[in-house]
Amino acid sequence: MYRWHKIWFNVRICKASSLLKSNNCSRSFSTGRYVRKDHITQDLEKQFKELRDKVTAALPGSDWSPIKLTHGLPPERVDIVIVGGGVIGWSIAYWLKNKVMSRDSLRVLLVEKDPTYSQASTVLSAGGIRQQFSLKENVQLSLASANFLKNINEHLGVVNEDPIDLQFNHSGYLFLASQASAHIIEENYVIQKEQGAKVMLLSPSKLKERFPCLNTDGVALASLGLENEGWFDPWTLLNAFRRKAMSMGVYQCFGEVTGFRCSTQNAETMDGDLLNIRRIKHVNVQMANSLEYQPVECAIVVNAAGAGSGKIAEMAGIGHGPKTSMMSIPLPVEPRKRFIYVVHCPEGPGLECPFLIDYSGVYLRREGLGGNYITGMSPEENEEPDCSNLDVDHDFFQEKVWPHLAHRVPAFEGLKVTGSWAGFYDYNTFDQNGIVGLHPLVNNMYFATGFSGHGLQHSPAVGRAVAELILDGGFKTIDLSAFDFRRVFNLEPMLESNIV
Amino acid sequence: MATSMLFQMRRYCPLVPCLTVARRHYASKPPSVFNKFLLQFNQRFLEVEYLIRLGNWFKTRDVRRKNVFYVYAQKKYGVNVAAAYCILKLGGGFRFAGQTQWFRSDTKGKFSFDFVNTPDCTIEEIDLSSTLINHDGLHNLTSQHNLRSLHLQGCPEVDDWFLSRLHVFGESLQELNLSHCPRITVGGLAALQHLRKLQKLDISSLPRLQNPGLVHILVEEMLPHCTVTGAEYDQGLQIQTDN
Ligand SMILES: Cc1cc2nc3c(=O)[nH]c(=O)nc-3n(C[C@H](O)[C@H](O)[C@H](O)COP(=O)(O)OP(=O)(O)OC[C@H]3O[C@@H](n4cnc5c(N)ncnc54)[C@H](O)[C@@H]3O)c2cc1C
Numbered sequence: 001m002y003r004w005h006k007i008w009f010n011v012r013i014c015k016a017s018s019l020l021k022s023n024n025c026s027r028s029f030s031t032g033r034y035v036r037k038d039h040i041t042q043d044l045e046k047q048f049k050e051l052r053d054k055v056t057a058a059l060p061g062s063d064w065s066p067i068k069l070t071h072g073l074p075p076e077r078v079d080i081v082i083v084g085g086g087v088i089g090w091s092i093a094y095w096l097k098n099k100v101m102s103r104d105s106l107r108v109l110l111v112e113k114d115p116t117y118s119q120a121s122t123v124l125s126a127g128g129i130r131q132q133f134s135l136k137e138n139v140q141l142s143l144a145s146a147n148f149l150k151n152i153n154e155h156l157g158v159v160n161e162d163p164i165d166l167q168f169n170h171s172g173y174l175f176l177a178s179q180a181s182a183h184i185i186e187e188n189y190v191i192q193k194e195q196g197a198k199v200m201l202l203s204p205s206k207l208k209e210r211f212p213c214l215n216t217d218g219v220a221l222a223s224l225g226l227e228n229e230g231w232f233d234p235w236t237l238l239n240a241f242r243r244k245a246m247s248m249g250v251y252q253c254f255g256e257v258t259g260f261r262c263s264t265q266n267a268e269t270m271d272g273d274l275l276n277i278r279r280i281k282h283v284n285v286q287m288a289n290s291l292e293y294q295p296v297e298c299a300i301v302v303n304a305a306g307a308g309s310g311k312i313a314e315m316a317g318i319g320h321g322p323k324t325s326m327m328s329i330p331l332p333v334e335p336r337k338r339f340i341y342v343v344h345c346p347e348g349p350g351l352e353c354p355f356l357i358d359y360s361g362v363y364l365r366r367e368g369l370g371g372n373y374i375t376g377m378s379p380e381e382n383e384e385p386d387c388s389n390l391d392v393d394h395d396f397f398q399e400k401v402w403p404h405l406a407h408r409v410p411a412f413e414g415l416k417v418t419g420s421w422a423g424f425y426d427y428n429t430f431d432q433n434g435i436v437g438l439h440p441l442v443n444n445m446y447f448a449t450g451f452s453g454h455g456l457q458h459s460p461a462v463g464r465a466v467a468e469l470i471l472d473g474g475f476k477t478i479d480l481s482a483f484d485f486r487r488v489f490n491l492e493p494m495l496e497s498n499i500v
Numbered sequence: 501m502a503t504s505m506l507f508q509m510r511r512y513c514p515l516v517p518c519l520t521v522a523r524r525h526y527a528s529k530p531p532s533v534f535n536k537f538l539l540q541f542n543q544r545f546l547e548v549e550y551l552i553r554l555g556n557w558f559k560t561r562d563v564r565r566k567n568v569f570y571v572y573a574q575k576k577y578g579v580n581v582a583a584a585y586c587i588l589k590l591g592g593g594f595r596f597a598g599q600t601q602w603f604r605s606d607t608k609g610k611f612s613f614d615f616v617n618t619p620d621c622t623i624e625e626i627d628l629s630s631t632l633i634n635h636d637g638l639h640n641l642t643s644q645h646n647l648r649s650l651h652l653q654g655c656p657e658v659d660d661w662f663l664s665r666l667h668v669f670g671e672s673l674q675e676l677n678l679s680h681c682p683r684i685t686v687g688g689l690a691a692l693q694h695l696r697k698l699q700k701l702d703i704s705s706l707p708r709l710q711n712p713g714l715v716h717i718l719v720e721e722m723l724p725h726c727t728v729t730g731a732e733y734d735q736g737l738q739i740q741t742d743n
Contacts, residue, residue: 150661
């Protein structure tokens with residue numbers, strides 16, 4: 001049909017221009033008339049063009065609508081607003097839709113402030129997945145996520161798009177322990193085995209045999225992941241979640257959440273304490289590059305803003321309550337800057353290179369096949385770098401990372417730094433573990449944040465857990481009730497010893 | 501004029517708005533006519549998502565049926581018989597340790613159940629070339645700790661996750677043939693490092709390897725005691741230097 005329109009318009013335009021040509025002949029006689037005619041034909045042409053554009057726009061396949069809209073404004077009313085479009089946010093969106101197989105009975109809006117993802121930790125991460133954790137919940141989350149990634153095309157495949165290729169590299173994590181920390185690795189090994197993870201302990205001599213390039217001085221014990229460990233491309237996973245969630249009808253909006261409108265209710269506990277219970281009614285979404293903002297009415301808010309989730313919680317009044325109440329406790333998640341350095345070293349370990357985690361905190365993994373590696377480490381608590389920007393501190397590599405690295409893998413004496421970047425950990429200052437669940441006093445804000453450097457690998461399972469919590473009212477597959485916010489109030493940290 | 505007409509159309513025909521907004525999210529690549537139709541319906545009815553899933557489910561049904569985990573057989577007859585049954589069901593063949601005779605299914609997929617009588621025999625050699633085995637089916641075989649040789653030539657469902665499970669045979673496997681498997685990439689070959697006893701490995705003709713020559717060298721370095729058959733060393737190297 002479209003083609004016919006085109007031909008039809010073209011004929012009209014031809015006619016118009018032939019009119020113009022015939023006028024050309026009479027030019028010498030009457031210039032005034034020519035100018036007027038020319039004007040008319042131009043006008044005509046312009047109108048044709050406008051009409052043609054309009055018709056094209058109204059045809060199927062374009063996003064034109066008769067009512068003038070600011071492009072990308074979010075809907076005014078939805079059921080669930082997810083704040084933050086990182087991998088956790090999109091995973092939750094996908095699982096919510098997956099559980100309710102209907103387009104409009106559950107309206108989900110995901111708000112992301114940065115369409116380029118320039119600061120999101122998802123795309124700046126090292127992309128590793130491992131089973132070697134010390135808490136059983138974390139091991140379970142990893143196993144479930146590995147299973148998800150294994151069958152990713154069944155879960156996230158979309159008609160008419162290429163199959164997803166995560167570029168998964170199956171090389172296990174190799175944790176090294178000194179004499180002082182060997183017992184921790186042994187304890188963790190027992191927990192991991194119990195949960196069904198495939199891990200192997202290596203003595204220093206075995207270690208030397210398996211990885212001749214390593215210097216085993218000071219190593220008392222090592223543990224190597226055999227299966228379901230390795231690294232992959234985070235951007236592909238994020239995009240796959242996003243593509244699938246959008247095809248299932250999740251609304252996406254590029255804007256920043258700047259505040260909430262809440263209603264407050266007073267309640268009394270059994271002990272007679274007065275409680276201030278809040279409920280978020282509207283989420284204010286400020287559009288990117290404009291002053292326009294739109295309040296979105298919603299029933300549930302999910303805080304998955306990664307490193308920025310502390311701020312989001314603050315907007316809902318969390319951390320600003322009377323001293324004794326739970327409201328006075330802020331969400332203990334803040335950005336912490338971590339550097340990753342890309343180094344080139346042709347003599348380095350080859351295809352067998354594991355994701356090496358030294359007891360000094362330095363980690364190393366291969367990147368591609370051309371003798372490139374990425375490395376880094378977490379700084380001491382009192383030497384945390386400034387988090388206002390994403391600049392890389394190169395002295396940190398020279399002074400802290402390189403000496404340890406060259407000690408462990410002597411081939412790296414002769415390395416060359418070829419690149420570097422920095423990203424923010426969504427760092428939980430309380431116990432370096434995820435916070436998943438409802439806030440007790442803002443009773444429609446769910447958290448899924450604070451994963452402190454292992455959020456990417458847990459995203460598929462965490463998304464499912466949050467969707468279960470919202471739609472089924474409780475955890476069905478993996479019990480994450482230990483990750484509830486209450487532990488912060490009760491001062492009962494869930495300490496994870498394997499934080500990289 | 502067009503506007504008011506469209507307004508009216510919108511009022512009287514609820515499908516029109518769905519058609520006008522349908523393709524918003526799919527601007528990247530023009531879909532085929534059938535998929536276009538599906539996509540537009542998908543915007544309206546999520547049930548299409550179900551249909552697509554169902555379609556996929558049917559497509560992969562054969563693979564799933566062939567790779568089920570034979571719990572019942574394992575309980576009743578033991579792990580060895582279950583493994584043998586799984587192999588024959590898939591259309592492969594095997595040889596018990598200490599025997600020279602190969603068990604195979606015939607062209608119609610029929611086989612004799614003689615192996616049920618020897619539940620204590622472990623399997624030494626498995627030939628699953630051109631079968632539909634995948635990582636789920638491998639689960640049936642992981643009990644075979646005496647497995648020496650495994651042939652997986654041209655298996656369409658053998659992928660990197662499959663290779664990452666082969667570590668269970670780390671202490672016994674001596675010969676592995678992975679040639680012509682269309683889904684294997686270098687990320688999976690890295691997992692073969694756990695096969696410390698491997699003496700012969702065939703990784704020739706893997707279409708998804710971008711520079712097979714380089715990968716050949718790297719695999720040889722990773723498994724120093726193993727003879728690796730694969731692409732010529734310079735194959736694909738040229739492309740890499742060009743980049
Ligand atoms: C250097 C580095 C290495 C890492 N390595 C690994 C690893 O090997 N393995 C692993 O599993 N994990 C790793 N991680 C951790 C992992 O990247 C994170 O835990 C994970 O990506 C968190 O995902 P997210 O979706 O919660 O956060 P993000 O990806 O940061 O997404 C949050 C999003 O919220 C948006 N947002 C924030 N505030 C607002 C607002 N007010 N309104 C709207 N949107 C907002 C942001 O723009 C951002 O896009 C690493 C992290 C870093 C920094």
